[in-house]
Amino acid sequence: MSLEAIQALLLSLVPCFFWLWYIQGLGRYRREPAWMLGLALLAGAGSAYGVLLTCDFLEELAPGFLTVPHEPLRLMFYFVVAVGLMEEGWKMLCCWLAVYFLPSFDEPVDGLLYAGCVALGFATAENVKYILEAGGPAVLVGRAILSTFGHVLMSGVWGYALGMQKCRPSRAPLWLLALFAAALGHGLFDWFLTMDWPLAAVAVLAALWWLFSLRIQETARLSPYRVHRVHRVRECPRCGILHRAAASYCTGCGQRNESASAVCANCLTPAGGEERCARCGCLFVKTASTAG
Numbered sequence: 001m002s003l004e005a006i007q008a009l010l011l012s013l014v015p016c017f018f019w020l021w022y023i024q025g026l027g028r029y030r031r032e033p034a035w036m037l038g039l040a041l042l043a044g045a046g047s048a049y050g051v052l053l054t055c056d057f058l059e060e061l062a063p064g065f066l067t068v069p070h071e072p073l074r075l076m077f078y079f080v081v082a083v084g085l086m087e088e089g090w091k092m093l094c095c096w097l098a099v100y101f102l103p104s105f106d107e108p109v110d111g112l113l114y115a116g117c118v119a120l121g122f123a124t125a126e127n128v129k130y131i132l133e134a135g136g137p138a139v140l141v142g143r144a145i146l147s148t149f150g151h152v153l154m155s156g157v158w159g160y161a162l163g164m165q166k167c168r169p170s171r172a173p174l175w176l177l178a179l180f181a182a183a184l185g186h187g188l189f190d191w192f193l194t195m196d197w198p199l200a201a202v203a204v205l206a207a208l209w210w211l212f213s214l215r216i217q218e219t220a221r222l223s224p225y226r227v228h229r230v231h232r233v234r235e236c237p238r239c240g241i242l243h244r245a246a247a248s249y250c251t252g253c254g255q256r257n258e259s260a261s262a263v264c265a266n267c268l269t270p271a272g273g274e275e276r277c278a279r280c281g282c283l284f285v286k287t288a289s290t291a292g
């Protein structure tokens, strides 16, 4: 490896690690193992190689097939199919092969998270190539934000479908639909940039970002690792309010209250010394006087 290649790789890793830090935080109820994140990154770099191989193969099979057309509508078709579908398809395939079947891929947000890692691996490999081709790292300035994170947002479309598919299997091929949607977003983004309509390209990214943030919220709600913490409470026999079971006096009227039994603040089921509520599963907040 030449010194320039090493420098290009190191520089490309800067935006990669920045976005990786953001993406791994998406699994807010349960951290994913670092080796799986690394595996997904490598799979992403592999998918970039897969795209190169496919282009070479197609070029050999049908010379001129991948020539960039000039007519705007054909150009759009080219970007959606030959760029969008090819890149998103390779990323999804590599994500599926590398991490989809591993036990840690076990909640809906993992689809977004690992698709994001694969996209980062892909974008980093692409960034190395661009730096080497452009002969300097200046090209990274725009790519670090627009293209690198753009890849993450685009892959989030099919990543969400993979996450849902793994956790709540259905026969509907949601992933196929999502793959085409991601290809469309990807193609339009590239097409707008090439047509010199940068504002339209930014609008595509903004729409994808909005979708991505909705999916983060939805997958967080569906997480099986999400825990609610509630207090054990007691009903005051005098004024009827619920106050924390840990307090000996009612916080409403000051009545000494140790007779009423403690209940779960979420569902009012009697709560003993156990860690979580037997009925609703909420975790009880630990307090000195209710421990044991």
Ligand SMILES: [Zn+2]
Pocket (backbone or CB within 6 Å): 236, 237, 238, 239, 240, 241, 250, 251, 252, 253, 254, 255
């Ligand atoms: Zn009271």
Ligand SMILES: [Zn+2]
Pocket (backbone or CB within 6 Å): 264, 265, 266, 267, 268, 269, 277, 278, 279, 280, 281, 282
């Ligand atoms: Zn409860």
